[in-house]
Amino acid sequence: MLIFSLINMKVKFELDQLNKTSVELKKNINYNIVLISGEMGAGKTTLIKELLLHMSVIDNVSSPTFSIINEYSTSKDEIIYHMDLYRIKDIAELDNIGFFEYLESGRTCLIEWGEMIEELIDSDYNKFTLTVEDNLRILKKNR
Numbered sequence: 001m002l003i004f005s006l007i008n009m010k011v012k013f014e015l016d017q018l019n020k021t022s023v024e025l026k027k028n029i030n031y032n033i034v035l036i037s038g039e040m041g042a043g044k045t046t047l048i049k050e051l052l053l054h055m056s057v058i059d060n061v062s063s064p065t066f067s068i069i070n071e072y073s074t075s076k077d078e079i080i081y082h083m084d085l086y087r088i089k090d091i092a093e094l095d096n097i098g099f100f101e102y103l104e105s106g107r108t109c110l111i112e113w114g115e116m117i118e119e120l121i122d123s124d125y126n127k128f129t130l131t132v133e134d135n136l137r138i139l140k141k142n143r
Contacts, residue, residue, distance in 0.1 A: 014135065033126070081108065
């Protein structure tokens with residue numbers, strides 16, 4: 001069951017509909033910085049992996065939970081950053097790894113658990129929330 005709401009992007013989907021959902025997500029990304037929030041186990045990384053396929057990533061995609069930032073190349077010679085802030089306990093940790101320089105690079109930055117830095121972002125960005133309701137996932141564009 002794939003249900004779309006076109007006014008404010010909201011997609012209800014089952015996990016076997018990730019392909020179509022990631023296409024819809026890609027259509028609704030307007031900025032280089034994209035925050036994807038949601039509870040643990042909602043499928044943020046899985047959704048981003050599918051999205052990266054539609055963004056022509058040619059590298060092997062893996063979760064950046066431990067590395068914090070993964071860099072991927074596309075078939076169009078572009079670089080996309082996939083970030084996971086789950087393990088970050090203090091914003092100073094991000095300064096130490098040059099996190100904000102990545103955001104200012106102009107390249108696409110897909111950020112899981114980005115709500116912790118939302119108030120610190122100086123440029124326009126998109127924010128999506130992924131939730132679980134019964135056996136369905138709900139992807140909603142918040143910004």
